[in-house]
Amino acid sequence: xxxxxxxxxxxxxxxxxxxxxxxxxxxxxxxxxxxxxxxxxxxxxxxxxxxxxxxxxxxxxxxxxxxxxxxxxxxxxxxxxxxxxxxxxxxxxxxxxxxxxxxxxxxxxxxxxxxxxxxxxxxxxxxxxxxxxxxxxxxxxxxxxxxxxxxxxxxxxxxxxxxxxxxxxxxxxxxxxxxxxxxxxxxxxxxxxxxxxxxxxxxxxxxxxxxxxxxxxxxxxxxxxxxxxxxxxxxxxxxxxxxxxxxxxxxxxxxxxxxxxxxxxxxxxxxxxxxxxxxxxxxxxxxxxxxxxxxxxxxxxxxxxxxxxxxxxxxxxxxxxxxxxxxxxxxxxxxxxxxxxxxxxx
Amino acid sequence: xxxxxxxxxxxxxxxxxxxxxxxxxxxxxxxxxxxxxxxxxxxxxxxxxxxxxxxxxxxxxxxxxxxxxxxxxxxxxxxxxxxxxxxxxxxxxxxxxxxxxxxxxxxxxxxxxxxxxxxxxxxxxxxxxxxxxxxxxxxxxxxxxxxxxxxxxxxxxxxxxxxxxxxxxxxxxxxxxxxxxxxxxxxxxxxxxxxxxxxxxxxxxxxxxxxxxxxxxxxxxxxxxxxxxxxxxxxxxxxxxxxxxxxxxxxxxxxxxxxxxxxxxxxxxxxxxxxxxxxxxxxxxxxxxxxxxxxxxxxxxxxxxxxxxxxxxxxxxxxxxx
Numbered sequence: 325x326x327x328x329x330x331x332x333x334x335x336x337x338x339x340x341x342x343x344x345x346x347x348x349x350x351x352x353x354x355x356x357x358x359x360x361x362x363x364x365x366x367x368x369x370x371x372x373x374x375x376x377x378x379x380x381x382x383x384x385x386x387x388x389x390x391x392x393x394x395x396x397x398x399x400x401x402x403x404x405x406x407x408x409x410x411x412x413x414x415x416x417x418x419x420x421x422x423x424x425x426x427x428x429x430x431x432x433x434x435x436x437x438x439x440x441x442x443x444x445x446x447x448x449x450x451x452x453x454x455x456x457x458x459x460x461x462x463x464x465x466x467x468x469x470x471x472x473x474x475x476x477x478x479x480x481x482x483x484x485x486x487x488x489x490x491x492x493x494x495x496x497x498x499x500x501x502x503x504x505x506x507x508x509x510x511x512x513x514x515x516x517x518x519x520x521x522x523x524x525x526x527x528x529x530x531x532x533x534x535x536x537x538x539x540x541x542x543x544x545x546x547x548x549x550x551x552x553x554x555x556x557x558x559x560x561x562x563x564x565x566x567x568x569x570x571x572x573x574x575x576x577x578x579x580x581x582x583x584x585x586x587x588x589x590x591x592x593x594x595x596x597x598x599x600x601x602x603x604x605x606x607x608x609x610x611x612x613x614x615x616x617x618x619x620x621x622x623x624x625x626x627x628x629x630x631x632x633x634x635x636x637x638x639x640x641x642x643x644x645x646x647x648x649x650x651x652x653x654x655x656x657x658x659x660x661x662x663x664x665x666x667x668x669x670x
Numbered sequence: 671x672x673x674x675x676x677x678x679x680x681x682x683x684x685x686x687x688x689x690x691x692x693x694x695x696x697x698x699x700x701x702x703x704x705x706x707x708x709x710x711x712x713x714x715x716x717x718x719x720x721x722x723x724x725x726x727x728x729x730x731x732x733x734x735x736x737x738x739x740x741x742x743x744x745x746x747x748x749x750x751x752x753x754x755x756x757x758x759x760x761x762x763x764x765x766x767x768x769x770x771x772x773x774x775x776x777x778x779x780x781x782x783x784x785x786x787x788x789x790x791x792x793x794x795x796x797x798x799x800x801x802x803x804x805x806x807x808x809x810x811x812x813x814x815x816x817x818x819x820x821x822x823x824x825x826x827x828x829x830x831x832x833x834x835x836x837x838x839x840x841x842x843x844x845x846x847x848x849x850x851x852x853x854x855x856x857x858x859x860x861x862x863x864x865x866x867x868x869x870x871x872x873x874x875x876x877x878x879x880x881x882x883x884x885x886x887x888x889x890x891x892x893x894x895x896x897x898x899x900x901x902x903x904x905x906x907x908x909x910x911x912x913x914x915x916x917x918x919x920x921x922x923x924x925x926x927x928x929x930x931x932x933x934x935x936x937x938x939x940x941x942x943x944x945x946x947x948x949x950x951x952x953x954x955x956x957x958x959x960x961x962x963x964x965x966x967x968x969x970x971x972x973x974x975x976x977x978x979x980x981x982x983x984x985x986x987x988x989x990x991x992x
Contacts, residue, residue, distance in 0.1 A: 390933030392941075416936065485825055490909030490926075492934025515729030518934040526827055526920045527909025529930065536796045540804070541825055 353380075356625050356632075359387040360394020360407030363494045363549065364612045367430055367647050368407070371640050375632055382628045391494055391518065398424065398615045404625055406615035409494020410518065411594035423618040425667065426593040427633060427660055428611035430641075431650035433550035433578040434498045435560035435608070437535070440465050441542045442480060447561040448473045448570050451506030451599070451607065454563075457484055457545055458503060459510060460524035465543060487537045487546035490527025492518040498610040499547045502598035547608075550578065551648030565607040566599050575650040577606035583653035585609075593660070609650070619668045627669040634664060702952060709946035711939055720946060726911045728931070733943035735950050740913035741921040742951070745829060745903065746896035748917075749836030754889050756837070757844035758878075761888075764845075765852040766874050777849065784842035792905030795835045800826040800906055803834065807918060822918040825908070830917040832907040836899055840892035847891055851884030852877055883969050890962035897955055900925040924951040 365388035372384040389397075391408040398406030399420045411426055436449050443465075453469050456462045462469055466479045489496045497518050504511035514520050526541075528534035531552040538544040550573045553560050562572045571577050584605045585597030599607045614633065620626040637657050644651040652660075706713075712720065716733060723734020764777055804826030814820055822828075855877045863873040878885065900923075908920020909930065924947050935941045 392932075392934045392936040395936055410936075413936075483823060485823065490904065491930040492932075494934075517729045518936065519728045519931045519940075521725065521727035521729065522910070525910070526825060527922075527930075528827075529904050529909070533796065533905060537827060540796075540801055 353383055354625060354628055355383045355385060356405070356629055357385045357387075357403045358394075358405040358407060358614075359389050359397045359403045360615070361391045361409045361494055361612055362388040363409050363432060364407060364430055364649070367643060367649050370643050370647060371632075371636050374640070374643065375635060379628075379631075382632065384629075384632065390492065392492065394615065398617075401621075404620065404622070405629060407613065408615060409610070409612050410497045411613060412615065422620075425616050425618055425663055427614040427616065427637075427663070428582075428593055428652060428656060429614050429636060430644055431578050431582050431609055431611055431652065432494075432498070433573045433581075433606050433609045433650065434495055434502070434547050435550050435553050435573045436563065437538055437546050437548055437553065437558055437560045439538050439540075439542060439544045440480065440482060443477060445474070445477045446559065446572075447477065448564070449561050450564040451503060455503045455507035455510040458486055458488075458522075458524070459507075459513060460486075482543035485541050485544045486522075486525030487528055487534055487541065487544050488522050488525050489531075489534055490529050494518060494610075494612065495531070495547065495549050496520065498598060498608060501596050501610070502608045505596075505599045550574075550650075554648050563607055565603075565605050566601045567603050567605075569603050571604065571606045573606045573608070575645055575648075577604055578609040578650035579653055581605035581607065581609040582611065582650070582656060586653060586656045586659065589656065589659055593663070616667060618666060623669055626667060630664055630667050630669055634661070637661070637664075702949075705945060705949040705952055709942050709949050711942035712946040715939060716943075716946075720943075721950070724911070724913065726927070728935070728937065728940045731937065731939050733939070733946075735924070735947055737911035737913045738922050738924040738927055738947060739950060739954065741829075741907070741911075742897060742923040742925070742954070744921070745832045745836055745907065745923060746893055748829070748833035749840055749896045750889060750893055752833060752837035753840040753844060753892055757841045757888070757892070758848055758885065760841070760845040761848035761852055761885075762874055762878070765849050766870070766877070777846070780842045780845055782842075783838070784846075788839065788899060788902040789905075791835055791839055791902035795831060795902055795906040799835060800831050803828075803831045818915050819917055821916045822914075824918055825920065827906050827908040828916075828918050828920045829907065829914075832903050832921070832923075833917070835902050835906055836896045839899060839902060840896050843895055844888045844892040847888035848881075848885050851881040851888060854884070855880045883966050886962070886966055886969070890959075890965075893958060893962070894955065897958065898925055898951070900929045904929060924948075924954075 365386070368386050372386060376383060386407075387403075391410060394403075394406040394408050395412055395416055397403045399416065401421060412424065417424060436454060438447065447470075450473060453462065453473065456469065463484055464481050465484055466481045471479055497516060500510075500514060500516045500520055504514070504516050513523060526537060528537040528546075531548050534546050534548055535552070535556065535558055538546050548558065548560075552558070560573065562570045565571050580602060581597050581600040584600040584602035585595055589595055593611075593613070595611070597609050597611065600609065616629065616633070637652065637660055641651040641657075712733060716723070720733065720735050721739065722736055723732075724736050725732050725734050726737070727733070760780055764773055768776060804824055807820075807824030807826065807830070810820060810824075859876055859880050860873045863876040868876070903923055904926035907923065907926065909922050909926060910920040911922045911927070912919060914921065928944050928947055931940070932944050935944060
């Protein structure tokens with residue numbers, strides 16, 4: 325008994341030494357904490373680890389707790405930076421203790437997916453048709469409106485089963501943002517948010533849940549992130565853009581939408597680029613944003629973070645395609661560099 | 671000297687255990703207070719209407735909990751209807767009829783079911799249960815589909831799938847407690863029954879009657895578990911806030927909507943409404959537990975002869991259930 329307790333003390337002492345060593349090692353290293361959106365999490369993690377290889381003294385931690393959590397934590401200054409799939413609204417910006425900047429980092433697209441028995445063709449959709457499907461106005465796959473867009477496809481009279489995300493999601497935000505721009509009825513009845521009051525359909529949890537339901541349910545129609553569809557080989561439809569061209573979602577067509585959207589970029593970068601003009605633009609595209617204070621308290625962290633953002637917006641963009649994200653167009657990066665210079669690092 | 675030491679250690683013992691008991695009360699009260707404090711915005715905005723409104727519209731900022739309350743209660747009750755007979759069957763077989771060699775492995779297997787994480791149940795639900803339920807739904811005859819219990823398109827996800835998956839998750843809890851209850855029935859009871867010429871079935875009935883309070887407790891424990899289950903249910907219930915009798919209809923539960931929407935909720939009213947859902951769930955769990963206590967209490971009182979494994983009753987209903 326006595327022997328054991330002596331050994332216990334030794335162990336405890338050794339443990340304390342290890343902790344002390346760890347603490348002294350951490351003291352030389354800077355740790356920056358951030359939290360927010362789940363959608364850009366893979367590319368952010370990649371950036372942080374790559375950046376850490378080049379700058380071993382800068383360690384950036386990111387918790388993918390969701391856009392809502394990111395906005396709330398940056399507003400309470402629990403984390404140094406936040407991240408969100410939807411821009412903060414004016415009320416939220418007013419509630420924050422300091423002036424917050426939005427920095428678009430990468431782009432994502434949302435694609436329509438479907439499961440129609442006996443149909444393997446790539447279907448064409450327009451915004452109004454998809455809005456009417458989600459409003460429950462178009463209920464059969466052989467509805468004249470869908471047939472008119474796809475005259476060569478033999479569409480069955482199967483019921484359309486709408487599937488949507490049940491969890492709050494940036495994907496839902498982008499999808500509803502697009503349909504609301506296209507259809508006033510959709511805007512009035514559903515609106516834009518990360519969770520909405522769906523008129524019809526089933527809710528699946530996460531992209532996996534949605535895709536699982538679509539694959540199993542004959543007649544299902546839904547939406548997922550482009551990155552998810554690409555990585556999981558989910559086939560998806562093409563969508564007519566503002567210029568009237570049917571565009572298939574791809575990293576290039578999403579970036580093209582951003583390049584068009586950047587032409588009318590507001591100074592605070594809080595812009596929706598859904599239904600962007602331009603022949604090549606994919607209409608259901610969006611930025612995702614980093615949130616940083618203009619005048620952060622900790623200046624050393626501010627300097628390190630602004631260096632990191634500079635790198636992420638330039639060299640860091642080369643990691644985008646591999647991970648399925650569309651890189652920023654050069655004109656947007658240029659605008660952001662100007663804003664980055666305004667962050668007070670001294 | 672010796673006596674004094676004993677009483678001192680007894681004092682420490684009493685103080686220590688009493689402190690831990692207080693911690694438990696503090697936790698329960700603390701949860702209630704925090705839920706109330708953080709949901710004040712929504713409490714003020716909607717008042718009692720919150721319990722009776724069907725709309726859940728985060729865009730317009732209009733929230734009501736009725737479909738979620740309905741979904742939680744309906745799915746839990748259905749799960750009990752399915753699981754209670756199965757769990758009792760397992761318990762009776764294991765305690766009364768099972769050959770000795772099989773008893774331990776079988777008991778172990780049922781309890782193993784309780785150790786599977788609910789997300790695994792959920793995935794199994796999506797890929798195995800839901801297609802099977804859809805096939806069943808499609809196969810049902812038309813006259814049955816005309817009844818209110820089976821209206822709506824047969825999509826697989828919905829109340830039926832949720833009830834079945836909940837039932838499977840609840841069975842090990844109910845059956846293992848019920849088995850313990852049956853084990854605690856004194857041998858004299860069965861021997862007496864046999865002495866009067868009972869068949870095995872009749873002797874089992876005597877044992878079941880003797881342990882009925884504990885068995886009700888076991889079922890209530892299952893109900894508590896079903897009320898709070900989140901992940902597995904949200905993956906198969908269809909997540910549509912509508913209160914319907916139909917087993918085909920996709921519906922929603924309180925725990926599921928919190929899990930789904932909390933992380934991305936940005937509007938303060940939305941967050942507050944979700945926390946109020948938590949408060950409602952907390953209150954309902956309390957009420958259900960209190961009601962089951964009352965039920966057991968009234969059963970214990972009306973009994974004319976004093977017996978019954980009372981301590982087990984207390985254990986089974988005292989377990990925190992959500």
